[in-house]
Amino acid sequence: GENVEQHPSTLSVQEGDSAVIKCTYSDSASNYFPWYKQELGKGPQLIIDIRSNVGEKKDQRIAVTLNKTAKHFSLHITETQPEDSAVYFCAASKNTGKLIFGQGTTLQVKP
Amino acid sequence: EPEVTQTPSHQVTQMGQEVILRCVPISNHLYFYWYRQILGQKVEFLVSFYNNEISEKSEIFDDQFSVERPDGSNFTLKIRSTKLEDSAMYFCASSPSGTGGGWEAFFGQGTRLTVV
Helix, strand or coil, rough: CEEEEEECCCCEECCCCCCEEEEEEECCCCCCCEEECCCCCCCEEEEECCCCCCCEEEEEEEEEEEEECCCCEEEEEECCCCHHEEEEEEEEEECCCCEECCCCEEHHHHH | CCEEEEEECCEEEEECCEEEEEEEECEEEEEEEEECCCCCCCEEEEEEECCCEEEEECCHHHHHHCCCCCCCCCCCEEEEECCHCCCCCEEEEEHHHHHHCCCEEEEEECEEEEEC
16 A cells, blocks of 8 residues: 655754655655655644656755655755754655655754 | 634544534635644545545545535534544645646644544
8 A cells, every 4th residue: 555654763963964864655656745844733834845757856955855766755954953853754645635644753953 | 925724723522522623725725635643643644625525535534524615715624423533633734736736735733633
C-alpha cells in the first residue's frame, strides 16, 4: 500500500548548521511531494514542494531534492536559525489531493 | 493572506455523542479535505471532497463519519457516535484545483477533539 517513511525522527543542530531530512515513498505513481512545518498548537504549513518533473527546487534557505528512480526525496535547510525549530513532515501524492504523510521529524536548532 | 479557519479549537465530548467540526476553506479553492493526527503520530488522510461529493476516503472514514458543504463557505465533519479512539487533532485543508498542478493543500489550525 501507500507509505512514506521519514528519517530521522529527531534532529538537533547548532544554529548556522545545515539540517537534512529524508523521505522514501512506496507508490511509484506519486508525483507531488510537499513539505510541511508544524509549530506547536498550529496546523501544518506548506514550506516547499516539488513535482516529479524536476529534480531539485530551492527557496532561499530551504531546498528539496527528488530522486524518482530511488523513490527518495529530501529537505535541506541551510544556515539554520532557532525559529526553524518545529516538526517537519514530508508527504507524497498522486495528483488526487490525498496526501500520505511521513512520521515527522522534530528539528531543534540550538542557539 | 487567505487562510483555512476551523472551529472550535477544542471540543470535549462524551463517548457516544455526536460532534460536528467546522471549517471555512479558502474562498476560491475547489477541493476540501479532512485529516486527523492522533497525539504523537503522523497526519492521516480521512476524506476528500469535490463538487459536492466525496472523491476519496480512507478506511478510517467509516459510516460514523460524514462530511457536508451546507453552504458556499462552510465544510463540516460529523462524527455520529464518538468513541474514545476518535480523540485526535482534526485538520481541515483546501486546495485550489485538482488538475495540472494546484494540489497545494493549505491546512487550518486544527480542532482538538477529546472524547471522555
